[in-house]
Amino acid sequence: MPAPADFGQFIDDHADEFIKRLASAVAIQSVSSDPSRRDDVVKMAHWLEAQLQSYGVTTVLRDLGTHVEDGHELPLPPALLGSIGSDPSKKTVLIYGHFDVQPANKSDGWSTEPFELTEEQDGRLVGRGSTDDKGPILGWLNTLQYHFETKKELPVNIKFCFEGMEESGSIGLDALVIKEGQPGGWFEGVDCVCISDNYWLNTRTPVITYGLRGVSYYKIDITGPARDLHSGVFGGTIHEPMTDLVLLMSKLVDVKGKILVPGVYDMVTSADADEREIYERLDSSIAEIEEAAGGKIALSDSKVDVLMGRMRNPSLSLHGIEGAFYGGGAKTVIPAKVGGKFSLRLVPPMTPENITPLVTKYLEEEFAKLGSKNTLNVEFLHGGRPWVADMNHWNYEAAKEATRQIYQVEPDMTREGGSIPITLTFADTLGCSVVLLPMGRGDDGAHSTNEKLDKSNFLQGSKLLGTYLYELADVKK
Numbered sequence: 188m189p190a191p192a193d194f195g196q197f198i199d200d201h202a203d204e205f206i207k208r209l210a211s212a213v214a215i216q217s218v219s220s221d222p223s224r225r226d227d228v229v230k231m232a233h234w235l236e237a238q239l240q241s242y243g244v245t246t247v248l249r250d251l252g253t254h255v256e257d258g259h260e261l262p263l264p265p266a267l268l269g270s271i272g273s274d275p276s277k278k279t280v281l282i283y284g285h286f287d288v289q290p291a292n293k294s295d296g297w298s299t300e301p302f303e304l305t306e307e308q309d310g311r312l313v314g315r316g317s318t319d320d321k322g323p324i325l326g327w328l329n330t331l332q333y334h335f336e337t338k339k340e341l342p343v344n345i346k347f348c349f350e351g352m353e354e355s356g357s358i359g360l361d362a363l364v365i366k367e368g369q370p371g372g373w374f375e376g377v378d379c380v381c382i383s384d385n386y387w388l389n390t391r392t393p394v395i396t397y398g399l400r401g402v403s404y405y406k407i408d409i410t411g412p413a414r415d416l417h418s419g420v421f422g423g424t425i426h427e428p429m430t431d432l433v434l435l436m437s438k439l440v441d442v443k444g445k446i447l448v449p450g451v452y453d454m455v456t457s458a459d460a461d462e463r464e465i466y467e468r469l470d471s472s473i474a475e476i477e478e479a480a481g482g483k484i485a486l487s488d489s490k491v492d493v494l495m496g497r498m499r500n501p502s503l504s505l506h507g508i509e510g511a512f513y514g515g516g517a518k519t520v521i522p523a524k525v526g527g528k529f530s531l532r533l534v535p536p537m538t539p540e541n542i543t544p545l546v547t548k549y550l551e552e553e554f555a556k557l558g559s560k561n562t563l564n565v566e567f568l569h570g571g572r573p574w575v576a577d578m579n580h581w582n583y584e585a586a587k588e589a590t591r592q593i594y595q596v597e598p599d600m601t602r603e604g605g606s607i608p609i610t611l612t613f614a615d616t617l618g619c620s621v622v623l624l625p626m627g628r629g630d631d632g633a634h635s636t637n638e639k640l641d642k643s644n645f646l647q648g649s650k651l652l653g654t655y656l657y658e659l660a661d662v663k664k
């Protein structure tokens with residue numbers, strides 16, 4: 188059953204309205220990692236709930252309890268569940284997305300206010316969350332609006348699961364998905380899952396994604412003096428926490444991206460010629476990867492090695508140092524306590540559970556070698572397992588056919604370097620196929636400054652998601 192003939196036109200005709208709605212969503216500063224923005228994450232849940240309800244979706248906000256952040260107990264934002272249609276003759280698809288975003292400040296280097304969506308001359312819709320993940324969520328709303336206003340029946344039953352903690356490790360969601368996946372739960376009867384929360388490899392070829400790396404996030408605290416000290420008075424006198432931390436962090440990864448924690452590479456198989464061929468065939472180039480990164484800084488001249496570095500190999504990134512002096516000027520302080528943050532991206536069979544003992548043991552051994560009198564504490568902050576799916580499942584056939592119809596090309600089949608921790612929980616708990624059907628381009632700059640979603644991707648992506656529902660209705664189980 189193809190999508191109705193007027194569906195694409197409806198999306199194009201409502202472009203301005205849809206962009207305004209995206210601007211309203213971007214304006215809510217739903218930064219999950221910032222405790223002072225927690226009310227905005229909750230506000231975003233209510234905003235989205237009202238949108239879903241206006242198109243006839245039955246909704247419920249599920250309380251996820253509390254979590255502890257820097258020693259303070261904080262309420263978690265609720266998860267938003269929705270349901271529309273219960274026709275037993277139709278398939279039921281579960282749609283997941285997240286309404287929280289990464290932090291953003293103009294002073295980080297944004298050209299415009301990050302929480303004011305700015306439409307640029309070339310069609311770029313610039314704003315935090317435009318591509319990750321408010322634009323894709325609104326793509327589903329655009330499809331719902333079409334069916335509501337034209338009084339057309341949806342081709343499938345839809346369940347929704349939208350969360351507000353994805354950028355902070357999806358805390359609390361696992362338990363909810365496991366509970367709602369039981370008989371009588373919200374997700375009973377779900378046949379397949381679709382997530383639109385990642386990106387094409389380049390700026391022209393759509394992709395369908397069948398794998399994600401996992402993540403394991405850590406903080407290493409080094410504590411020394413009771414308070415910050417004058418470096419003129421105490422420099423050369425005491426063990427400095429920052430010196431220890433910088434030395435320790437330098438032991439984690441080398442300049443070529445090689446992870447230095449012993450045992451990590453023993454877990455990963457190396458790619459044979461057939462596997463390398465998969466990456467060779469992908470429509471990508473070093474030049475495009477460097478263009479998206481904004482610098483000629485690729486780790487290798489080999490496209491295959493660079494793509495495998497993102498998709499099928501682990502990596503370790505250093506993110507920041509809490510407690511370090513970072514302002515302008517030349518403050519001569521010795522920070523009393525510093526916390527280094529880093530994470531590993533994981534590939535099968537790595538898990539946060541099997542990797543954490545290796546990381547902790549190594550850091551403790553390396554710290555002991557420093558002979559420092561300061562104190563080390565290694566804390567695991569959050570994690571998620573890697574996931575690889577069967578790309579020949581009928582759920583993927585529906586996504587491929589929808590892509591062919593909207594973009595008139597064969598999609599590239601990719602694994603994503605990022606993580607969506609709940610994906611594996613959906614796959615395992617509901618025992619069904621999960622497909623990742625992204626809307627945005629490879630140069631969207633998710634998590635970065637000047638994050639954008641191109642207007643054409645927003646509109647074509649909305650058509651893609653709607654068309655996928657029709658292909659799903661048709662495809663043989």
Ligand SMILES: NCC(=O)N[C@@H](Cc1c[nH]cn1)C(=O)O
Nearest residue numbers: 319353354355356384402605606
């Ligand atoms: N679009 C998915 C995404 O960006 N996921 C985050 C998840 C995460 C894990 N820890 C912190 N955030 C990612 O960084 O991959």
Ligand SMILES: [Zn+2]
Nearest residue numbers: 285319320384
């Ligand atoms: Zn995301």
Ligand SMILES: [Zn+2]
Nearest residue numbers: 319354633634
């Ligand atoms: Zn993200």
